[in-house]
Amino acid sequence: MIRSRVWISGVGTISAAGVDVQSTLNCFADGARHFSKIFPFETDVVQPAFQVQAPLPNPGGQHERNRTFRLAMHAVHQALKDAELETVPSGTRVGICMGTTVACQLNSLPFYAAWRKNENPPLDRVYDFLNSNLAQATGKALKVTGPRLTIVNACSSGTDAIGVAASWIRAGLCDVAIAGGADEMYTVPLSGFWSLGVMSTEPCMPFDRDRSGLNLGEGAGMVVLESPAFAESRGKKNQFEVAGYGSAGDAYHLTAPHPQGRGLDAAIRAALAQANITPDKISFVNAHGTATLDNDRTEAKVLSTLFGPELEFLSTKGYTGHTLGAAGGLEAVFALLGLRESWIPASAGFKNRAEDLGIAPVAQTTKIDGEYAMSTSLAFGGNNSALIVRRVA
């Protein structure tokens, strides 16, 4: 079995909560919720939108219209700077593993509407799509070589991308890996989630008694992983690492989680086993916490069973909305920031304890003392993932 360690040397984040680590921490400290009207397109779907208001650098060329790629690259460059890897040494094998949902389909409504009318629309949207595979486009932009995969596991994509990248490092397939997730706000998931009846027209309230559904958001969260040998060769010291990752399927339903959360339970147990720790070592959990009735009920059941009712946990979707393929990447970064700063923010949107959940998230900024934190993700298709990160003393 392969059991070498995986260091985390850099993080990058962009979401409605902030365009970088510091602005995100400020948002968390203030308990601010930056939702707005949906832009830059018109939509009939009404919801508080958690979008990135700041202009993004324009890469030009074929990626000019690709907002997901632009969000991803914003976070990637931050993470590489944080890792002091803005210039990757020649010969370094750099893996790219990224999760997304919007960027994996040709879902341009104007293109398709024209196609349906026999108008033979220009093919630029098709070429955009063919050139926009997130991992491939990122690797090409960075001019690096190594394994590349774009994970399309719906809402657990970002977490799974980090898990896969950690495997690459442990297996010696690359020296460095850039991993996480990115997604933009777009009309197709808006319409889809609306059709499923799981969206709220009010700001979302994860784990609250009166929760009424999710709000969509956009953003990107990335980490830089390194093999200890490579990191030490450039004089880095270990501060954080991927301690464990687990993934498990419900084998139950296309969209609904298993009522007893058996997949999530198995994923968390697998992550704990890989980290070789017991549940009491987890100082806090950054839960998936979408604020839908089913998700929060299932997640609360599993968390309370595995960690007990005193577990300190939160959902950061009250600050970012549900960013789909980006969520796992962002929430891994937020878990790392919690360990680094020794505090976690109030679980935004939570006001009233839901007695039937048997567990409640933190309602105010909370001090954290411990080595390990966990981030969980539940996805369409019944996939569940858990990531454990560690602050090295």
Next chain:
Amino acid sequence: MSDDLPAVSILGIGAVTALGRDLDSISNQLTPVYRQISESVKFSHAPFSGRPQGGVDICNHAPTRSCGTPLKAAETGVVINALRVNDADLNLDPAMGAQLRRADRFTKMAVAAACDAWDMAKNSCAAIPPERIGLFLCSGFGPHCRGFKFLDGVLDSGETASSPADFSHSVHGAASAYISRLLDLRGPSLNTTDFEIGFEEAVRVAQCWLAEDACDRVLIGAVEELGAVFLSCAARMVEGTPTIAPSEGAVFLVLARTDVAGAAKLSATEPPAAVDLAIVEDPVVLPASAFLPAINAKRIVTFTSAFGHNASASAFNLLGGLLAMRADASIDTAATLRTSSEGRSVTLLLEK
């Protein structure tokens, strides 16, 4: 490539292709291909001599401009040949079929191939707990026809009245959800998308899972579906240039960590120095930057004209290699050679 990543055993194979679903039949149709080409690199753009069971559809714009209808002869414009899977090859036993009533063609192809692979491997998997069986599905385009059907709903009924079933089936993981539920697979599950060497990368991750003891078996596959939108776009993109028929289908394998007697070994690796059978893409579909790695091969063959071309072509090439090894005792090693548009090469190496 790390020395720590051991080859894995292939315990089961399932496939739904334009050549059919029965492995012996597919093998018989492929045999002339790899027997004809020997000791020298020869490529032919001529059509495959054996007519695929699924027939050849002449596709361009579907007459109704709706993805819900079968592909039919083009009314106007550029004509492109496409190799479709025969609908009869998607049949499952009634109990299982009943659970697929909302599923689309993409999912049905995936389920059919996955179930066949699982069935072949079931004896060696019977004692494995569901939590120890992983699932990996890769695709370039995913269930895009269902995605366009969802867009039909958005355009026709409005954003707030679209179909939840079309939306939930349009995500890349929909087929995996069906497979995991039907076969009760509860281990790690991944869906990936790539247009070049995604299947090779998937095999590497499956090797990692098994090496790390994340699971004891991996059901891994690739699925591609033909659809009117992309076919019409492809027709416009390749107009006036030689091309290979786009195709659809699914290939699934059951992989195990353990060394199983009689099972072929698989690894994603650097191109080996020597191999009995080298499998390459037809040059017509290779990127301009691609070039074959230096390799000493007794035979070099392309299955592209037999299976057609799609974003998961490596999986179909691997299937061809496996069937060739099964049918021909002189082939002990086979390797797919594929190069990305940036010149990255990963080989899928098969060993008896």
